[in-house]
Amino acid sequence: MPSSIPDIVISRLPVYLRALERLSQEGQEVTSSHELGKRLGISSAQIRKDLSHFGGFGKQGTGYRIAYLREQLRQVLNVERDWEVALVGAGDLGNAVARYRGFSNRGFHIACVFDSSTDKIGKSIAEFLIQPLDTMHTIIAERGIKIAMVAVPAESAQSVADTLIAAGVRAILNYAPINLNVPDNVHVQYIDPVIHLQRMTYYLE
């Protein structure tokens, strides 16, 4: 009955996990909901309540053992395994995503890169060979890839998403500045820097 846990709680767990990894790097072994909350700008009660959905990870009087809680969150979030991710689009943005070093050790690695432009097909970004869009369905279906990142122009994003979904992808990270229409069993997250900037200008001046 995992569906009974609110989305909004799930959405905070990766943030907790990231903070724990950082604390761990800094050599700390134990933390408390209060310390974590102070770092993240979240109330300690909320952190305790969020975590309590998945079991009691802490110890009264002491707090949380960082290594243990980190491991538990990884399990809950399903990122103990390493997920293969397909990248679609090899323009500037796709290039940057392909070169990004931050995926490793956090549960993901890029498995293949696709583009439609004949200029780019056959060339490489970082260590990845750029493959033609026509082969995407086959490759993704065969390898059983479930996650994709879309870094194509807004105009092509919906049709790319449709193809991905038909091939079996169930989670899409969309960098294109457009909303995608997808079936209920497919998850989408959006990254559009302008949207984030516009969320702040309202408060300026």
Place this chain on the structure above:
Amino acid sequence: MPSSIPDIVISRLPVYLRALERLSQEGQEVTSSHELGKRLGISSAQIRKDLSHFGGFGKQGTGYRIAYLREQLRQVLNVERDWEVALVGAGDLGNAVARYRGFSNRGFHIACVFDSSTDKIGKSIAEFLIQPLDTMHTIIAERGIKIAMVAVPAESAQSVADTLIAAGVRAILNYAPINLNVPDNVHVQYIDPVIHLQRMTYYLE
């Protein structure tokens, strides 16, 4: 009394604006809360209610004139003017951000680029000269820049943010995978692709 409007409402306005711009591009002149909601996966009631915080932009029986509503949202969001944005960090990520073509016409342009590495200082990305971090405070303060994007390693992000804030920046878009501690009058938005991916893996399998 603009503070009485919930943050969560503000955070949806840029999404509405983006959809309106798209509809406009497609040649449409009028839309309804129902159509917009269908596109965005949001209920029509929510869209109407959100918009009603700022006045009555629509007409009963007809819907919303797209050009007009778009203009009104731009005003509300404070993106009729063009904001200067500072970019800190000229590594792979900073490079991609600097080259990103999507800022223009949506209220923003990059005004200056900073990095600490002596290798990079003096060189250019796209049309921007990379300037040394030591000059950042002066330049940002003099030009009155209020918005910055941070694309430096996690280790340096907090100190960069501190410098930015001291120089007058009031809105930070942080690409570094770390939480920033900032005063109440400073706004921060985060972009970390791994966080977004981890928000979806929970639901896979």
Place this chain on the structure above:
DNA sequence: TGGTGATTGTGAAAGATGTGACAACTTCTA
């Protein structure tokens, strides 16, 4: 001109989310 179908803006109700407060427990110290 009057009737039909569409759509907004909004108050009230329902539902979701966050906070406060505390018993229960742990560790530390004297």
Place this chain on the structure above:
DNA sequence: TAGAAGTTGTCACATCTTTCACAATCACCA
């Protein structure tokens, strides 16, 4: 060993957010 200080997990409550439902209005057409 006993008391003090710290911390969790949780329940009840408060607050925030979304949905519902409908009067009011508009455009169109016969």
